[in-house]
Amino acid sequence: MTLTQLEYIVALSHYKSFLSASDKTFVTQPTLSMQIKKLEDELGVILFDRSKQPIIPTEMGKQIIEQAKIALHEANKIKELIKEQSGDIQGKLKIGIIPTLAPYLLPLFLKSFFKKFPKVSLVVEEVITDRIIEQLQNNELDCGILVTPLPLHNIKSTPLFYEPFVGYASKSSRLTKKTTITMEDIDLREMWILNEGHCMRSQVENLCFGSVPSKEENNFEYQSGSVETLIKLVDSNGGFTILPELSIHDFSSKQINRIRYFRNPEPSREVSLVTPKNVIKQRMIDALKNEIVECVPEKMKNKNQKTVVKI
Numbered sequence: 001m002t003l004t005q006l007e008y009i010v011a012l013s014h015y016k017s018f019l020s021a022s023d024k025t026f027v028t029q030p031t032l033s034m035q036i037k038k039l040e041d042e043l044g045v046i047l048f049d050r051s052k053q054p055i056i057p058t059e060m061g062k063q064i065i066e067q068a069k070i071a072l073h074e075a076n077k078i079k080e081l082i083k084e085q086s087g088d089i090q091g092k093l094k095i096g097i098i099p100t101l102a103p104y105l106l107p108l109f110l111k112s113f114f115k116k117f118p119k120v121s122l123v124v125e126e127v128i129t130d131r132i133i134e135q136l137q138n139n140e141l142d143c144g145i146l147v148t149p150l151p152l153h154n155i156k157s158t159p160l161f162y163e164p165f166v167g168y169a170s171k172s173s174r175l176t177k178k179t180t181i182t183m184e185d186i187d188l189r190e191m192w193i194l195n196e197g198h199c200m201r202s203q204v205e206n207l208c209f210g211s212v213p214s215k216e217e218n219n220f221e222y223q224s225g226s227v228e229t230l231i232k233l234v235d236s237n238g239g240f241t242i243l244p245e246l247s248i249h250d251f252s253s254k255q256i257n258r259i260r261y262f263r264n265p266e267p268s269r270e271v272s273l274v275t276p277k278n279v280i281k282q283r284m285i286d287a288l289k290n291e292i293v294e295c296v297p298e299k300m301k302n303k304n305q306k307t308v309v310k311i
Contacts, residue, residue, distance in 0.1 A: 003075055005039040006068040008032050009047055013065045016054035073139040080280040090119035093284045096132035096144040097124060100200045100227050101271065104246035105145065109295040117287055129199045136274065142281050143288070147199045147311060148272040156279070157272045160292050161300040162308065164245045164268045165207070167260040168231065170238040181260045183208060183267075190239040192230050200227075200269070203309040204242050207267050231255075244269065245300075268306040 011021040012032070022029040040047050047061035057065055080091070097106070106124065113120075125141070132144035136155055148157050167186070169175040175185060188208060194201040230241040235255075248259055273289050293301065 001039060001042060003072065005035050006072055008035050009039065009061075009065055010068050010072065012036060012048060012055065013057050013061075016056065018055070069139055077280050088119055089117050089283050089287050091281060091284060092121045092123060093281060093288065094123045094140070094142045095125070095288075096127050096135055096141045096146075098129055098132070098146045098199065099126050100194070100244060101145060101147075101246075102126045103228070104244070104249060105271075105292070105296075108246075109291045112295065113288065113291045116291070117284075120284055120287070132274070136276055139276070142275070142279075143285050144274045145292075146272065146274060147203070147269045148274070149270065149308075150311060152274065154277050155274050156277050157274050158289065159270050159272045160289065161271050161296045162268045162303050162306050163271055163296075163300055164266040164306060165203075165242050165262065165309070166245050166248065167240060167262065168234055168243050168248075168255075169240045169258050169260060170234050171258065172238050173240050175240060175260055176258060178260060180263045182263055186240065192233045192239055192241040194227075194230065199311050200244065202311045203269055206310045207242070234258075246296075264305040265307040266305060267309050268303075270308045 008021065008025060008027075011025050012018065015021045015024060018029050018033055022032040025032060036047065043064070045060050045064070046058050047064060048055050049058055049061075102124075110122075113122075127135075129146050129150070132141065132146055133150075133152065133155060135141040136144055137153070145160070148159065150157070167175060167181050173190065174187075175181055178185060186208065191208070193204055227243060227247050230243065231247075233239070234241050248256065251259070273285070273292070275285060279285060
């Protein structure tokens with residue numbers, strides 16, 4: 001049994017195709033197939049049901065693949081420990097980041113991070129919170145950037161900053177007549193909101209229904225898949241939405257005039273760096289954390305005059 005064989009069975013389990021798994025592991029399909037068959041012969045068990053399409057692990061195969069992931073993770077620790085002691089911050093860092101943060105946070109720190117740490121290769125995947133947690137638990141990511149607090153099992157969470165929510169109203173909305181707003185000012189019937197699956201949707205619902213009596217379900221009939229779409233919907237169709245403050249960084253002066261800030265304490269979201277508890281690439285992760293904190297606006301670096309909205 002070799003680590004390479006373990007890598008092959010993990011890849012086949014993930015991609016569910018010999019062709020895809022061989023492409024991702026940079027070997028020919030016959031080589032990958034032969035090595036997996038060789039491992040099955042050595043163990044005396046069938047790891048994959050090849051009669052199914054896509055290919056799936058057998059019940060015993062599932063258990064062995066889970067152990068293989070652990071073995072590969074532990075083996076990688078040895079390599080990373082050596083890199084950690086080399087003095088340089090170098091290597092590959094795989095990051096998951098939620099879609100309502102990625103377009104606004106990444107441009108703030110990527111350029112300066114690469115300038116300071118040219119030997120670090122960042123692999124960034126934009127993905128929803130549940131998938132980030134799953135990938136961290138499966139050792140498929142080194143860290144995640146998402147919104148907390150969350151009930152996290154075997155995951156460590158380190159707050160980075162506290163981003164306020166702001167209101168964005170169409171020019172026809174009565175909210176444009178106010179200088180600051182509260183949740184009691186909002187008519188849910190004119191509200192645009194994200195689709196299910198986004199943690200920001202949960203926060204907006206908690207924010208609204210924490211202060212406003214529950215309305216009919218059709219008040220949330222109009223839903224969007226991205227923050228950018230919410231902005232365009234308000235611009236084109238009227239109404240109102242709630243945005244994270246980083247998203248307004250590149251707004252035109254006309255759009256800025258439609259922003260309404262909430263009265264203190266401002267409803268905000270806690271943005272955190274999450275890692276497995278047994279983190280390997282600590283120096284790279286610390287460098288990432290410090291660079292993010294350095295680049296966000298000063299007002300977001302503490303919780304003063306803010307209320308963290310539950311997810």
